[in-house]
Amino acid sequence: MQSMPVFIVKRLFYGVIVLLALSFVIFSFIRLIPGDPVRMSLGPTVPEDVVERMRSDLHFDRPIPVQYFHWLSGVILRGDFGQSLFTRRSVGRDIAEFLPRSLELALWSAILILIFGVLVGTISALFRNSWLDNALRLLSYLGVVTPPYAFAILFLLMFAFYWRVFPLGGMPDLPPELYTTGMVGFDGLIHGRFDIFLDSLRHLALPAISLSLGSIAYQARIHRSAMIDNITKDYIAFADVVGVSRRTVIGKHLMKPSFIPTLTIFGLQVAALLGNAFLIEVMFRYPGFSRYSLNVIMAKDPYGIVSVTMVFGVIFAFANILIDLGVAWLDPRVRLRTGG
Amino acid sequence: MTSSKIRPARPREERMKRQWHKFSSNPLSLLGLLVVLGLAFIAIFAGNLAPYPDHAGLYLDFKSANQAPSWRHLAGTDEYGRDILSRMFYGLRVSLAIGLLVLGLGVPIGVLLGLIAGYYRNTWMDTAIMRFTDLFMAIPPLILALVVAAMFTPGYFFAAVGIATAWWPWYTRLTYSLVTSLSTELYVRYAELGGAKARYIILKEILPNAISPIFTKMSLDMGMIIIIASSMSFVGLGVQPPAPSLGSMVSNGIKYLPEFWWIPVFPALLVVLIVLGFNLLGDGLRDVFAIEEL
Numbered sequence: 001m002q003s004m005p006v007f008i009v010k011r012l013f014y015g016v017i018v019l020l021a022l023s024f025v026i027f028s029f030i031r032l033i034p035g036d037p038v039r040m041s042l043g044p045t046v047p048e049d050v051v052e053r054m055r056s057d058l059h060f061d062r063p064i065p066v067q068y069f070h071w072l073s074g075v076i077l078r079g080d081f082g083q084s085l086f087t088r089r090s091v092g093r094d095i096a097e098f099l100p101r102s103l104e105l106a107l108w109s110a111i112l113i114l115i116f117g118v119l120v121g122t123i124s125a126l127f128r129n130s131w132l133d134n135a136l137r138l139l140s141y142l143g144v145v146t147p148p149y150a151f152a153i154l155f156l157l158m159f160a161f162y163w164r165v166f167p168l169g170g171m172p173d174l175p176p177e178l179y180t181t182g183m184v185g186f187d188g189l190i191h192g193r194f195d196i197f198l199d200s201l202r203h204l205a206l207p208a209i210s211l212s213l214g215s216i217a218y219q220a221r222i223h224r225s226a227m228i229d230n231i232t233k234d235y236i237a238f239a240d241v242v243g244v245s246r247r248t249v250i251g252k253h254l255m256k257p258s259f260i261p262t263l264t265i266f267g268l269q270v271a272a273l274l275g276n277a278f279l280i281e282v283m284f285r286y287p288g289f290s291r292y293s294l295n296v297i298m299a300k301d302p303y304g305i306v307s308v309t310m311v312f313g314v315i316f317a318f319a320n321i322l323i324d325l326g327v328a329w330l331d332p333r334v335r336l337r338t339g340g
Numbered sequence: 341m342t343s344s345k346i347r348p349a350r351p352r353e354e355r356m357k358r359q360w361h362k363f364s365s366n367p368l369s370l371l372g373l374l375v376v377l378g379l380a381f382i383a384i385f386a387g388n389l390a391p392y393p394d395h396a397g398l399y400l401d402f403k404s405a406n407q408a409p410s411w412r413h414l415a416g417t418d419e420y421g422r423d424i425l426s427r428m429f430y431g432l433r434v435s436l437a438i439g440l441l442v443l444g445l446g447v448p449i450g451v452l453l454g455l456i457a458g459y460y461r462n463t464w465m466d467t468a469i470m471r472f473t474d475l476f477m478a479i480p481p482l483i484l485a486l487v488v489a490a491m492f493t494p495g496y497f498f499a500a501v502g503i504a505t506a507w508w509p510w511y512t513r514l515t516y517s518l519v520t521s522l523s524t525e526l527y528v529r530y531a532e533l534g535g536a537k538a539r540y541i542i543l544k545e546i547l548p549n550a551i552s553p554i555f556t557k558m559s560l561d562m563g564m565i566i567i568i569a570s571s572m573s574f575v576g577l578g579v580q581p582p583a584p585s586l587g588s589m590v591s592n593g594i595k596y597l598p599e600f601w602w603i604p605v606f607p608a609l610l611v612v613l614i615v616l617g618f619n620l621l622g623d624g625l626r627d628v629f630a631i632e633e634l
Contacts, residue, residue: 018478021475022478030491141619145616147608149590149608150608156594271480279575282591298575309479309487313478
């Protein structure tokens with residue numbers, strides 16, 4: 001028996017240990033592979049003593065564990081993620097600039113996935129084996145097997161080139177005086193600038209839908225089968241027999257337990273979302289963190305790579321802890337086991 | 341089923357017949373099998389089947405560049421005048437090869453570690469292996485695959501290594517949970533009592549009984565791996581030009597939208613077809629084996 005706060009603290013602690021170990025492994029690998037990232041970044045014409053000075057500025061002339069702990073102590077003590085060889089700026093500044101954009105895209109996608117995944121799954125389950133259910137199941141099957149870039153091409157052709165209802169991509173910059181969180185639409189909203197908010201939605205619509213459709217389809221399948229599993233349970237038949245209204249049966253007794261597998265699987269969707277975002281950001285020329293990460297990874301930029309993997313790991317871990325809390329809240333058995 | 345029932349003379353053959361009957365009674369599973377076999381056939385004989393085999397490489401014919409689909413070029417031509425259908429056949433070959441390579445690298449490692457951790461559960465070996473797997477599941481698989489692949493020279497082998505690095509832990513987890521339930525079975529107990537070595541029990545008693553779920557997962561994963569591999573070649577971490585890969589054909593083609601839409605659209609549709617085939621096949625296998633296990 002352990003209480004909920006203890007459970008969360010344990011999870012967080014374990015998550016931190018895992019991420020530190022992973023970042024050390026990745027960092028060591030990048031530094032062990034042959035090739036000189038400093039020379040690659042500065043180009044062949046820069047004199048050797050300049051390259052040498054930069055190497056020692058970045059502590060690359062010291063043993064790998066020393067380099068790593070130098071980076072780590074910078075992160076912990078000063079919030080300094082080291083210098084990027086790709087942008088030649090501090091990685092922390094790059095993260096602050098690009099991460100909010102990607103979070104905004106990811107949040108809208110996550111909202112779409114949860115709402116439409118559950119909605120489609122519920123409709124499918126309530127009208128199961130009807131033509132509507134069969135059509136929705138066929139569509140979800142196609143949704144699951146279609147890569148996000150294929151959706152992106154389809155939507156670009158239809159809504160950006162043919163009907164021109166949405167822009168081809170990009171995201172307008174936020175006026176500096178409105179900068180609060182860095183999420184364009186959200187900052188527009190809290191400053192009462194609805195024009196900026198609506199414009200951000202217009203730019204986010206196609207990327208967010210392309211990114212979420214596959215996961216919506218997957219969630220719909222999971223939610224449908226969870227609902228159908230529960231429809232055949234005795235307590236539902238009992239509630240029906242004793243005259244509980246259909247709305248209460250569906251809304252209260254059926255929905256709540258069916259959310260448990262849906263939410264559990266949602267962790268996988270978060271992983272897919274974060275991973276696939278880089279393709280979508282490249283295709284829609286969206287100035288986000290995933291596109292930045294991709295550039296850093298391709299440039300073999302040591303401090304950049306280890307920092308972006310840490311950021312992805314932290315987001316991933318937090319999302320999974322939130323999901324665990326949600327499942328514990330929905331499922332009395334889990335709650336009893338942890339004693340919260 | 342009661343013990344008085346007469347046992348079939350060849351239990352394995354009988355069981356396989358029953359499983360095939362079950363599998364083939366679902367038209368969707370059969371469709372999946374047909375699609376997969378058809379695609380494998382095209383991939384193997386790409387050199388003979390492609391209308392213009394030399395277009396798979398460095399071939400330039402700017403006079404016939406960017407032609408719309410026609411009887412001469414069923415899927416049109418790209419910006420260098422190369423036949424897209426021929427390049428799709430070769431890209432298909434690469435996609436399937438990467439998928440098999442990822443499974444070939446990742447599954448044996450994952451399954452072996454899962455067998456060991458599951459058999460020696462609650463020992464330091466279990467803890468060490470399962471905590472080690474957690475490391476590789478701490479960030480989204482596609483990102484880990486990108487980081488690993490980017491460290492090496494770009495090419496399809498290291499793309500596969502990258503994906504396998506992110507993929508094997510799922511097989512460790514699956515095998516671990518299978519072994520945990522299998523190792524309490526009586527035949528395992530008897531083998532232990534009879535003094536069989538751990539290696540014999542793990543490989544000869546437990547593994548054969550865990551193989552169907554593992555095999556089913558491989559079929560279901562193939563589609564996902566091919567999507568990930570095509571995403572990696574999309575950003576240049578896969579087969580290098582001029583050799584074709586479906587992902588790079590799509591990513592290069594996007595800049596020609598909307599006028600020359602066929603350049604990215606047909607390769608993308610082929611990816612959808614590959615994944616659809618493997619998913620239908622995998623779902624069929626899952627249904628068959630789930631019934632068998634009950």
